[in-house]
Amino acid sequence: MDIDLSLKMDAENEEEEDGDEERHGREGEGNHQESEVDRENTHDINEAAGGATTTTTIGGGGGGGGGGDDSSLELSLQESSKTEELSGLHMKISRMKEENKVLRKIVDQTMKDFHDLQIRFAALQQNLDQKKDPQISLGLHANDKKAVQEVAKAIPRQFDSNYIQRHQAVASTKGETVGEGADELGLSLRLQTSSSQQEREEDMEENNMEDPTALFAPAISQNNNNNSNSNKVQRTDLGGSGISAHGASLANRKARVSVRARCQGATMNDGCQWRKYGQKIAKGNPCPRAYYRCTVAPGCPVRKQARHSIRDHHRLIFIIPELSR
DNA sequence: CGTATTTGACCTGCGC
DNA sequence: GCGCAGGTCAAATACG
Numbered sequence: 001m002d003i004d005l006s007l008k009m010d011a012e013n014e015e016e017e018d019g020d021e022e023r024h025g026r027e028g029e030g031n032h033q034e035s036e037v038d039r040e041n042t043h044d045i046n047e048a049a050g051g052a053t054t055t056t057t058i059g060g061g062g063g064g065g066g067g068g069d070d071s072s073l074e075l076s077l078q079e080s081s082k083t084e085e086l087s088g089l090h091m092k093i094s095r096m097k098e099e100n101k102v103l104r105k106i107v108d109q110t111m112k113d114f115h116d117l118q119i120r121f122a123a124l125q126q127n128l129d130q131k132k133d134p135q136i137s138l139g140l141h142a143n144d145k146k147a148v149q150e151v152a153k154a155i156p157r158q159f160d161s162n163y164i165q166r167h168q169a170v171a172s173t174k175g176e177t178v179g180e181g182a183d184e185l186g187l188s189l190r191l192q193t194s195s196s197q198q199e200r201e202e203d204m205e206e207n208n209m210e211d212p213t214a215l216f217a218p219a220i221s222q223n224n225n226n227n228s229n230s231n232k233v234q235r236t237d238l239g240g241s242g243i244s245a246h247g248a249s250l251a252n253r254k255a256r257v258s259v260r261a262r263c264q265g266a267t268m269n270d271g272c273q274w275r276k277y278g279q280k281i282a283k284g285n286p287c288p289r290a291y292y293r294c295t296v297a298p299g300c301p302v303r304k305q306a307r308h309s310i311r312d313h314h315r316l317i318f319i320i321p322e323l324s325r
Numbered sequence: 326c327g328t329a330t331t332t333g334a335c336c337t338g339c340g341c
Numbered sequence: 342g343c344g345c346a347g348g349t350c351a352a353a354t355a356c357g
Binding site for chain 1: 345
């Protein structure tokens with residue numbers, strides 16, 4: 001639910017200039033939908049009221065003519081204005097009911113997704129517990145191809161399709177035309193293992209990438225020039241879902257799951273509250289890299305990085321480096 | 326005054 | 342082992 005609303009916010013925030021959008025996102029979160037509706041309500045009611053005022057004025061003009069039927073005429077005019085107002089309110093109510101329906105659907109879908117994900121996660125964890133690998137991150141071992149594939153199947157699909165679906169659903173309630181929601185938002189998610197070398201490669205990739213939505217491309221050929229080095233981390237396309245998993249070929253390399261999101265705005269409102277805990281100037285990028293930790297719940301282990309794209313300094317790339325534990 | 330942000334120091338992993 | 346770069350910590354500072 002939060003995701004839906006915040007996503008909608010993001011779509012709107014994209015048009016805003018850089019600024020304190022993070023704060024804006026936090027404050028507006030959750031209230032946005034209501035305020036939107038409220039504004040509409042006010043508008044409609046004002047419209048009705050305006051109509052009433054006009055009629056009254058006309059009535060007043062008639063009164064100027066002076067006559068014994070003035071009071072009855074005024075009364076009938078008032079009645080008609082009240083009827084208009086009522087019908088306006090009725091329309092408003094029915095519109096809100098429809099909106100409610102849509103929102104309820106979204107909540108149901110979200111709950112269903114969450115339940116689904118929980119089941120998958122439990123199964124995956126159980127599966128991996130049997131193997132008792134201490135280096136598992138989010139129950140994922142880099143060498144366990146099956147596990148990598150399962151996680152890739154479970155997590156990204158939930159994130160990917162539902163995120164977009166919800167965005168579409170919410171947007172459609174506003175009468176927007178949503179084609180490729182992900183493309184519009186410039187979001188992309190991927191599963192990866194990490195190493196400093198790989199991240200350097202990714203940075204290079206960011207620099208070389210023409211199209212910001214290119215991360216949706218199933219296969220990334222950045223390792224083509226690494227043929228000589230078989231030790232390097234290789235990316236694997238997973239089901240052409242637009243999610244790429246980085247299967248580590250090095251056994252001892254720490255495996256981790258990353259979710260990347262890219263957005264046009266200065267920040268991405270993803271339904272979480274983030275607190276900045278560090279900033280670093282990365283080599284080769286004049287813009288500092290910011291580190292955030294999730295503050296939704298005390299002790300929440302989720303963190304994310306916000307990097308500026310070198311190509312477009314106004315574009316931020318978000319990376320959640322570790323979802324484990 | 327409580328909370329968020331900034332920033333320099335420190336830790337860790339990797340390549341040479 | 343050393344140096345470098347990325348990531349994190351925590352004291353200082355800013356802000357509402």
